[in-house]
Amino acid sequence: MAMSNSVEIPFSTTLLVRDTCLCLHAQRAARALARLFDDALRPAGLTNGQFSLMMSLNRPEPPPMGPVATLLAMDQTTLTAALKPLQRKGWVSVIENPKDRRGRLLVLTGEGKTVLARALPIWKETHAALDDRLPDGGATRLRQDLQAVSEMSGEASKPAARRAGRVTARVMAE
Amino acid sequence: MAMSNSVEIPFSTTLLVRDTCLCLHAQRAARALARLFDDALRPAGLTNGQFSLMMSLNRPEPPPMGPVATLLAMDQTTLTAALKPLQRKGWVSVIENPKDRRGRLLVLTGEGKTVLARALPIWKETHAALDDRLPDGGATRLRQDLQAVSEMSGEASKPAARRAGRVTARVMAE
DNA sequence: ACTAGAAAGATTGATATCAATATAAAATGG
DNA sequence: CCATTTTATATTGATATCAATCTTTCTAGT
Numbered sequence: 543m544a545m546s547n548s549v550e551i552p553f554s555t556t557l558l559v560r561d562t563c564l565c566l567h568a569q570r571a572a573r574a575l576a577r578l579f580d581d582a583l584r585p586a587g588l589t590n591g592q593f594s595l596m597m598s599l600n601r602p603e604p605p606p607m608g609p610v611a612t613l614l615a616m617d618q619t620t621l622t623a624a625l626k627p628l629q630r631k632g633w634v635s636v637i638e639n640p641k642d643r644r645g646r647l648l649v650l651t652g653e654g655k656t657v658l659a660r661a662l663p664i665w666k667e668t669h670a671a672l673d674d675r676l677p678d679g680g681a682t683r684l685r686q687d688l689q690a691v692s693e694m695s696g697e698a699s700k701p702a703a704r705r706a707g708r709v710t711a712r713v714m715a716e
Numbered sequence: 717m718a719m720s721n722s723v724e725i726p727f728s729t730t731l732l733v734r735d736t737c738l739c740l741h742a743q744r745a746a747r748a749l750a751r752l753f754d755d756a757l758r759p760a761g762l763t764n765g766q767f768s769l770m771m772s773l774n775r776p777e778p779p780p781m782g783p784v785a786t787l788l789a790m791d792q793t794t795l796t797a798a799l800k801p802l803q804r805k806g807w808v809s810v811i812e813n814p815k816d817r818r819g820r821l822l823v824l825t826g827e828g829k830t831v832l833a834r835a836l837p838i839w840k841e842t843h844a845a846l847d848d849r850l851p852d853g854g855a856t857r858l859r860q861d862l863q864a865v866s867e868m869s870g871e872a873s874k875p876a877a878r879r880a881g882r883v884t885a886r887v888m889a890e
Numbered sequence: 891a892c893t894a895g896a897a898a899g900a901t902t903g904a905t906a907t908c909a910a911t912a913t914a915a916a917a918t919g920g
Numbered sequence: 921c922c923a924t925t926t927t928a929t930a931t932t933g934a935t936a937t938c939a940a941t942c943t944t945t946c947t948a949g950t
Contacts, residue, residue, distance in 0.1 A: 549833035556774045559839065560787070564846060564855060565749040566768045567862040570789035572746035573937080574866045575739040580938080589938095591906075594740045600730040608928065613734070615744035620907050622930060627905070644915045644928045659723035665733065672738060675868050680861060681738060687850075687858040688741040692748045694849050747907080754908080763908095765936075782898065794937050796900060801935070818898045818945045 564691070575672075582668040586661035593665060595624060596650060596658050599634065604647040606639060615692055633657055738865070749846075756842040760835035767839060769798060770824060770832050773808060778821040780813060789866055807831055 560566070579590035588596070598613055599605065611621040625648070628634040633654030639645035650658070673681045734740070753764035762770070772787055773779065785795040799822070802808040807828030813819035824832070847855045 549830050551771075551774050551829065551833055551836060553775060555836070556771050559768075559771050562855075562859065563768065563839070563843065564859060564862075565753045565764050565843075566788075567859050567866070568742070568746045568749045569765065569768070570866045571862040572742045573789045574868075575742045577938080579739045589905080590739050591743065594733075594737065594743070597725075597730050597733050600725050601727055606928075614740075615747045616906090617908050618929070619909085619931085623906065639928090642916070642928075644913095646929070655725065656723050659725055662725060662729070665737070669737065669739075672865075672868070676861075676864065680864070681736075683857070684861040684865070685736065685738060685741050687854060687861065688738075688745040690850065690854070691846075691858070692741070692744045694748075694846070751908080763935080780898080790936090791938050792899065793901080793939085798936065813898090816898080816946070818943095820899070 568688075568691070578672070579665070579668060582664050583661055586664055587657060588661050591624065592628060593658070593661055595621075596628065596633065596654060599648050599650045600655070600658065604637070604649040606642075606645045606647055608645075610648060628654070742862075742865070752846070753839070753842060756838050757835055760838055761831060762835050765798065766802060767832070767835055769795075770802065770807065770828060773822050773824045774829070774832065778811070778823040780816075780819045780821055782819075784822060802828070 576590050579593070583590060583593055586593075594614065595610070598610055607618060607621055611618045614621070616624075625634060625636060629636060631653075633651055635649045635651055636646045637649055639647050676684070750764050753767070757764060757767055760767075768788065769784070772784055781792060781795055785792045788795070790798075799808060799810060803810060805827075807825055809823045809825055810820045811823055813821050850858070
């Protein structure tokens with residue numbers, strides 16, 4: 543009798559994973575929304591990620607990189623990479639932190655602010671349209687649920703924490 | 717009087733965008749969940765995306781690429797790229813479609829099935845743990861909301877449709 | 891059958907993402 | 921104050937993501 547080499551997973555399992563996996567659902571929604579906003583923001587010269595990043599730099603005091611990476615729930619090395627094109631375009635400057643010479647401060651330039659200001663109404667329109675198409679209160683609920691998931695699967699696996707074996711601080715307090 | 721070159725966006729607007737943008741929330745949750753599942757699946761040699769992709773290939777009949785890309789809500793060119801490492805590892809074969817010589821069929825190899833079968837219990841555990849940490853019914857609700865968003869912002873902006881100016885067919889009917 | 895258009899994928903180039911690792915500076919414990 | 925550890929960030933290498941574009945093959949209309 544022949545060696546049964548390949549392990550069969552029932553098709554029903556495939557359907558189960560397809561229908562229930564929160565990770566898959568999140569990746570799909572994230573791709574779809576990214577495309578939606580990328581398309582909308584294209585005339586402004588920004589992607590959804592660049593918009594979010596630059597918007598998060600619009601603060602009274604220029605923030606260091608770590609907190610921004612945490613805010614965006616991205617790896618610090620991803621942030622370093624994401625800043626490169628924005629620096630090239632002159633929209634963000636990365637300066638040395640005088641208080642801590644290991645660190646950098648992220649500064650939105652005047653030109654960066656202009657680009658961001660042009661993108662803002664597009665974001666508003668796009669987001670309002672999206673909001674309208676969701677059932678009443680759907681957006682708020684979804685936001686809360688996403689927040690919960692980010693924090694939950696984030697606490698233990700926040701990029702910074704994973705390297706250091708511990709959890710890091712709060713970010714962008716109002 | 718000096719030229720007022722830079723456009724100021726109030727900090728309150730930044731906080732508004734940070735707190736309400738569904739796209740940002742989705743990207744963050746997607747990154748956090750991706751890390752969670754990537755970490756869990758690492759011993760099995762798979763990333764969350766590779767797991768989802770390979771699982772979606774576990775069907776009675778090997779599917780063509782288009783429907784798989786649609787199912788995963790990713791661009792067709794992304795799928796082409798994502799298949800490369802899986803082909804190299806011998807877990808997926810890309811064969812010519814005898815019915816349509818433009819097309820390809822994606823086949824999970826025996827070795828691919830074995831890898832996937834080893835990853836399955838990890839997925840189950842990880843997903844169950846995640847489920848437990850969400851409030852009652854939270855997972856189901858979130859799934860439905862994510863689904864709605866994917867379909868909504870997907871219909872008009874499905875990768876295939878964006879190129880062709882129209883919307884494509886249903887996928888992976890049970 | 892022919893031809894124009896549509897559809898399926900592949901390729902290229904730019905950016906995004908993270909793991910592993912490296913470097914430099916600050917903090918901490920003697 | 922010095923040695924160790926920790927923290928902040930950068931670099932490299934692999935994969936993921938999409939826009940723009942190209943080739944091949946199929947389909948429709950004639």
